[in-house]
Amino acid sequence: MSGLKLFRTDTTNGGMTEVMPRLAEIEADVQGLVETHMETLLGVRFLASEYSTGPVHGGRIDSLGLDENGSPVIVEYKRGTDAGVINQGLFYLAWLMDHRAEFEHLVRDRLGGTAASQVLWSGPRLICIAGDFTRYDVHAVREHRRSIDLVRYRYFGSDHFGLETVASVTGHPALVERARRRGAGVSPVRKQGGQMVELADAVDEVLVGLGDGVTRVQRKQYRAYRRLRNFASLCPPQQTKLLVYLKADPKEVDLVPGFTRDVTGLGHHGTGDLELQLRTERDLERAGDLLRLSYAAA
Structure with a gap:
């Protein structure tokens, strides 16, 4: 019990x-x-x-x-x-x-x-x-x-x-690995190379390390990170940034232009109403409290 x-x-x-x-x-x-x-x-x-x-x-x-x-x-x-x-x-x-x-x-x-x-x-x-x-x-x-x-x-x-x-x-590791080789989830990140690849790897490590029971779900347009419910979605990188969507309530966050954005009611890949725009590992460090807030909400 x-x-x-x-x-x-x-x-x-x-x-x-x-x-x-x-x-x-x-x-x-x-x-x-x-x-x-x-x-x-x-x-x-x-x-x-x-x-x-x-x-x-x-x-x-x-x-x-x-x-x-x-x-x-x-x-x-x-x-x-x-x-x-x-x-x-x-x-x-x-x-x-x-x-x-x-x-x-x-x-x-x-x-x-x-x-x-x-x-x-x-x-x-x-x-x-x-x-x-x-x-x-x-x-x-x-x-x-x-x-x-x-x-x-x-x-x-x-x-x-x-x-x-x-x-x-979450399923069998071999099934997840085959999905990644087919180009699902964040695999397209690796095709672009450079700084965004390393940043995507760092984001993945942080999200999985937030606590026990975090599982990944591969979709073509994003990779979801889930406890019982999704708490984060990582999209393939754009030229100079990564987009991460969180379940944190944007109304409870001090939004910073170019870093956080309220996307409630706006179409986007993944789940969550708070958009993070990450360009460097320092941005990832700044986002730590928001990631933990979203994890706790899930």
Whole structure:
């Protein structure tokens, strides 16, 4: 169980009261809450609930969605600790990979043709949300070749809900390496050479080093850095600068012309409303607090 504790401050007498964590009464409570607020909680657009896998497989996927990078997402829920949740999710993930056209049809119906044409089949995800996981669960996900997130939930009092990532694994390294050789993500950076290559490598090192559980997702136009949700997107370099997009709120940042820009509502590759323009490693050092702020928000 998580060691996280939540306290309520009493402004009247200056005291503090612990808000005791609890599990849901029934599994459906967690599922209903997450599905209603899936994009806020997980960075995933909700597609369907209790999706039938047909008479042959005879199962129902708890939730189907599409994440910020276009990856298909299966979400499975358990009220408490259940060793079967990972295997059940992997079973459904295998079904999904065999029914791509059906999933794309669902995306087209719910989100439109553009979203359906950009589904990223190289990175399907399984998110397991449960009351807790064992150390054997954590070890098991690291042995699989799929992208799996183990997420612990807790209710605190009557109006607080917490999610904690216990483990996060992104596919098989060989698959990522093949994607890079095909020219995905930041690979085009290396074709341009020079100072921007070194700066892109430095940005990558800093973003991955912000904490445990950071994973990369390769897209043609950008590379996303993700915890449970994206917190940064690195674009291939322009002639003299790199563009990085963060999930930090531009309204909470002192914008500096030529360094930071509010791109809320403006079209751009990647995700996030705060644009960083990096030209030197000194710019990267200046951006350190903003990178950590975005990481914490994810």
